[in-house]
Amino acid sequence: MMMNLSTNAHCSSLTSKENFPPSSKSDAPQVQRPRKRTVLGALSENEQRGRSLSQGSQFSKHSSISDSSRLTFLGCPSSSSYDVYVEEACEVVLAASGEEVVSGNYYHDDETAALQNEHLRRLLELSSSSCQDASMADDSLMCISQYAEDIHQHLRESEMRLRPRPGYLEKHPEITNGMHVILVDWLVEVVQDYQLRSETLHLAVNYLDRFLSCTACVKRGKLQLVGTAALLIAAKYEEISPPELNEFVFATDSTYTKKELIRMEHVLLRVLDFKMAAPTTNQFLHLLMSVQPVSAVAENLALYAAELSLLEIDPFLKYTPSIVAAGAYCLATYTVSKSLWPGSLHAFTGYTMTEIVPCLTDLHKLYISAESRPQQAIRDKYRSSKHSRVSLITPPASLPFV
Numbered sequence: 001m002m003m004n005l006s007t008n009a010h011c012s013s014l015t016s017k018e019n020f021p022p023s024s025k026s027d028a029p030q031v032q033r034p035r036k037r038t039v040l041g042a043l044s045e046n047e048q049r050g051r052s053l054s055q056g057s058q059f060s061k062h063s064s065i066s067d068s069s070r071l072t073f074l075g076c077p078s079s080s081s082y083d084v085y086v087e088e089a090c091e092v093v094l095a096a097s098g099e100e101v102v103s104g105n106y107y108h109d110d111e112t113a114a115l116q117n118e119h120l121r122r123l124l125e126l127s128s129s130s131c132q133d134a135s136m137a138d139d140s141l142m143c144i145s146q147y148a149e150d151i152h153q154h155l156r157e158s159e160m161r162l163r164p165r166p167g168y169l170e171k172h173p174e175i176t177n178g179m180h181v182i183l184v185d186w187l188v189e190v191v192q193d194y195q196l197r198s199e200t201l202h203l204a205v206n207y208l209d210r211f212l213s214c215t216a217c218v219k220r221g222k223l224q225l226v227g228t229a230a231l232l233i234a235a236k237y238e239e240i241s242p243p244e245l246n247e248f249v250f251a252t253d254s255t256y257t258k259k260e261l262i263r264m265e266h267v268l269l270r271v272l273d274f275k276m277a278a279p280t281t282n283q284f285l286h287l288l289m290s291v292q293p294v295s296a297v298a299e300n301l302a303l304y305a306a307e308l309s310l311l312e313i314d315p316f317l318k319y320t321p322s323i324v325a326a327g328a329y330c331l332a333t334y335t336v337s338k339s340l341w342p343g344s345l346h347a348f349t350g351y352t353m354t355e356i357v358p359c360l361t362d363l364h365k366l367y368i369s370a371e372s373r374p375q376q377a378i379r380d381k382y383r384s385s386k387h388s389r390v391s392l393i394t395p396p397a398s399l400p401f402v
Helices: 113-124 134-161 177-193 198-213 220-238 245-251 258-271 281-291 296-309 321-337 343-349 353-372 377-381
Strands: 091-094 100-103
Touching (some): 134 321, 177 377, 198 220, 281 296
């Protein structure tokens, strides 16, 4: 069945379910394959951006994003031999033969002691290793406490080099903010279906936005391919057992082939100069909550607000991940306990409430509007008991300083 959806349509409709084929790995447990994904389709123009695209184009999750099977872009050399045009000091093109030509360099730009230990273990990913004994864990927790400030300083320095550029959509006439919202909503669904980590999602969106920041004229038909390749790379970087390539092809309902996905993966890695260790809002949040623990409800609410911020390019790309993390922390603690920014975190980060308020205000507006938005994948995720059902909590009507 074909479905045509505008950029404001709810894009979480699903088709059929099927199971994974039996695993060939004797040491890997058999898991059930996620439901067959619907895919993004041609996106309608965003009238507020004054696009001059032809009328009648719509965003269909069941149809191919593009009529063209090649990665072509507007504003590039007229020759059909060029598939990708990358701005700044790096130019990446895919010749008609599929051979990549690269020159230059890419533009660089965590209430109780027990709860605190839990956050620190998560930060160290000790919980993922069944062979870690208690003494090793305790020693590692002591180390993270000793080096928390150094870790934070390193992340703060790195976030300035590895952040997307606000306003990058100006260089992509066929892509609108609404398309970005729908794509991230779709990525959230894929992450949920394959039980990937939240950090994988945050990394994927970082890769996506950084790629679009240093390229120009990406066609709407290839936007989902870029997003899928970003998620593929993030899963390889973050997950212990990432999904196989076939599963990412399956997630797009075979809109793209394995060859296309591999080629886009290569291009994305080259454009990002293989700099994959980007600090994310999720990392900063866990670091903040390791320094000043909060209740499980407040923790999940902060993570919920942080994921909501991934949807919108404007205004959240103008804030660094550390500021968004601080804003999400304040929003969660104010909603749950009417507290805001503790002195311990002011001393740890150097951020004052005056610096946090603009981002906190934007997060609060996003939190209020989340229930009425067409895209509901993040709300559905945080409606579960695993996440304390925080998306069902009524947001505060106002903030004390507004």
